[in-house]
Amino acid sequence: MRIFRIPNKCAIRRGFFALTALVAGVAAMPLTSLAEPVHGIAMYGKPALEDGFERLPYANPDAPKGGTIRMAEPGSFDSLKPWILRGNAVWAVGVHVPETLMYRSLDEPFTLYGLLAETVETDESRSWVEFTLRPEARFSDGSPVTVEDVMWSYETMGTEGHPRYLASWSKVASMEKTGPRSVRFTFTEPDREMVMLMGIRPILKMAQWEGKDFAQSGLEPPIGSGPYVIDRVDPGRSITFRRNPDYWGNDLPINRGRNNFDVIRYDYFGDANAMFEAFKAGVIDIWRELSPRKWELEFNFPLITQGKALKAEIPNRRPSGMMGLAMNTRNPLFADWRVRQAMIEAFNFQFINAALNAGAEPRISSYFSNSDLAMTPGPAEGRVLDLLQPYAADLPPGAIEGYTLPEGDNRPLDRAGLLRAVTLLEEAGWRVENGVLRNADGRPFRFEIxxxxxxxxxxxxxxxxxxxxxxxxxxRKLGMEPRITLLDAAQFIQRTNNFEFDMTWFERALSLSPGNEQMLYWSVASADQPGSRNLMGIKSPAVDAMIRDIVGSESREDFIAAAQALDRILISGRYVIPVSFSPTSRLAHSANLHYPEATTPLYGDWPGFLPELWWQEAEK
Structure with missing residues (x-):
């Protein structure tokens, strides 16, 4: 057997495909293994659905096919390739056009079931994983999905794609074609999640991109194997997807009740206000309302009062994630944790939440609030303490002892919080002189939001x-000189991708099964990598160690302990000034649109829910 090994995380394409062709023509001896091919795989334990299941439990198998759903996006776009760093891409292309080897259930923390892959196989230690493609899998042009397409997609995205693909690719020691429809990945180190990640990478058609620079953005419609093809593109303004009547996977149990619309259209608007007005006018079909105050007070326009649009509240049991104002610690101004704590003290959450949200939403007090992955109040104990103790000398104050955000005041001015901020700033070397906060060198505390x-x-x-x-x-009451800068979406993305900011609005959704993606979010390696999600510039060996413990956990108990330990380091690191979150999604939608209300999945309104599970019925 010939094996393709990954040299220096990068392969020479011509040599790789020559090797693939050679392997395809050689009868390889089967690799011995105690493992067996199975229909699905879970991060821990077994999948909830047995082999031969009829459908996903939260999908409506009787949902009618047909109709159109019109959705809205803010800003603009100049690319149809959401898998690379360059350009401002249509993210929905990655949702509707290509498919992955496995499909992630929204009703389990992290479980995958076969999609392009008929079966998955791995050993007990999960040092490798092997997928066998379904023989009927086809691209939208009718050509078969091959092992060569899979291997090309993984290698290309791992070396030329967005940084989110690079970390996991670096852990692939070898990639080999083990049969006419099977491919095996062997890993460089123990990592239970790698088996899962290899199942959810998009598969593109190799022949479409031969002789082209994949890393360049562009508007060429990608060929995928998914249920939709790109029908029309008005660059920067709209994109329309049309359901492929010849979609190869129409009859798969995992697709029953999914992908119901004939047409999915996304229109782009200058900002959210324009999007909301478009919904009120009946130009778009869905509006996701984020403000509880607005939800209660401003949804009395004719579309709602006449029953042409409905309000729905969809609960979830997923982590809150983190949202708020992030400080760039690459800037010496925010390198000191005492300064960052002072910035948090100055943010009067109680008053702001009452003014903007009617006080209806809880504050984010943990990166994993609303789940069992959230750190527990008070000092670290048990397994969590054991994980943190070796790094105690370098951990921020509160990581082990316990950390709590300030409550704020119900009045506009939180005097107690500002006094605590002044004390912390003085300890960090800042003093007010003639009304201006300055350091020992006379530099004013001046920064941009x-x-x-x-x-x-x-x-x-x-x-x-x-x-x-x-x-x-x-x-300003502390003598600081902040200024707010508003940029269009393209400029904002360019500057944040290159970490050219002092403070910025930050959002990071987190799942019930955090894993290797956490390296892209918070690791030392990602801190200076353009395009990474580590906007704050976190460089903590303890964070990296906790992430390794998460992905290397052998049991659910160890996994939860490692996640709680990571949570403690991140929240006590004081990198973000958290705001509120909602455990319920508020969706207003056209009255002829429906979703499976009685079987809302664990993740609720999450990627894979809208529009995939929705359907349209004729108005009565």
């Missing part, structure tokens, strides 16, 4: 600016 004028996934532009505006008034 960078905001996206198109808003974000979880907040409108007006909401993020309201947070910043109220906050700035408190900071």
């Amino acid at each position: 960078l905001l996206n004028q198109s808003g974000s996934a979880m907040r409108t532009a007006s909401e993020t600016q309201q947070f910043a505006d109220i906050y700035v008034e408190s900071l």
Whole structure:
């Protein structure tokens, strides 16, 4: 057997494909293993659904096919390749056009079932994983999905794709074709999650990109094997996906009740206010409301009162993630934890939450709030303490002893919080002189808060600016000189990708099964890597160690302990000034759109829920 090994995390493409062709023509001896091919795999334990299941438990198998759903996005786009760093891509291309070897259930923390792959196989230690493709799998042009397409996709995205693919690719020691429809990945180190990650990488058609620079952005419609093809593109303004009537996977049990619309259209608007007005006018079909105050007070327009649109509240049991104003610790101004704590003290959450959210939402007090992965109050104990103790000397105050965010005041001015901030700033070498906060060198405390004028996934532009505006008034009372800069989406992405900011709005959704992606979010290696998600510039060996413990955990108990330990380091690191979160999604939608209300999945309104599980019925 010939094996393709990964040299220096990068392969020479021509040599790789010559080797693949050679392997395809050689009868290879089977690798001995105690493992057996199975229909699905879970991070811990066994999949909830047995082999031969009829459908996903949260999908409606009787959902009618047909109709159109019109959705909205803020900003613009100039690329149809969401798998690379360059360009401002249509993220929905990655959702509707290509497929992955396995499909992730929304009703389990981290379980995969076969999609392009008929079976998955691994050993007890999960040092390797092997997938066998379904013989009927086809791209939208009718050509078969081959092992060569799989290997090319993994190698190309791992070496030329977005940084989110690089970390896991670096852990692949070898990739080999083990049969006409099977491919095996062997890993460089113990990592239970790698088996899962190899199942959820997008598979593209190799022949489409031969002779082209994959890393360059562009508007060439990618060929995928998914249920939809790109129908129309109005660059920067709209994109329409049309359901492929010849989609190879129509009859798979995992697809029953999914992918119901004939047409999915995304229109792009200048900002969230324009999107909301479009919904009120009936131009788009879905509006996800993030403000509880607005949800209660402003949804009395004709579309709602006449019953042409409905309000739905969809609960979830997933972690809150982190959202708020992030400080860039690459800037010496925010390198001192005492300064960062002072910035947190100056943020009067109680008053801001009452003013903007009617006090209806709880504050994010943990990166994993709303789940059993969240750190427990008070000092670290048991297994969590054991994990943190070797790094005690370098941990931020509160990581072991316990850390709690300040409560704030119900009045506009939180005098107690500002006094604590002044004390911390003085300890860090800052003094007020003639009304201006300066350090020993006379440098004023001057910085920029960078905001996206198109808003974000979880907040409108007006909401993020309201947070910043109220906050700035408190900071000025400390003698600071903050300024707010609004940029269009493209400029905002360019600057944050290159860490050219002091403070910015930050959002990071987290799942019930954190793993290797945490390295991209918080690791030392990602801190200076352009395009990484580590906006704050976290460089903590203890963080890296906790992430390794997460992905290397052999039991659910050890996994939870490692996640709670990581949570303690991140929250006590004081990198983000947290705001509130909602354990319920608020969706207003056209009355002829429906979703499976009685079987809402564990993750609730999460990627894979809308529009995949929804359907349209004729208006009565």
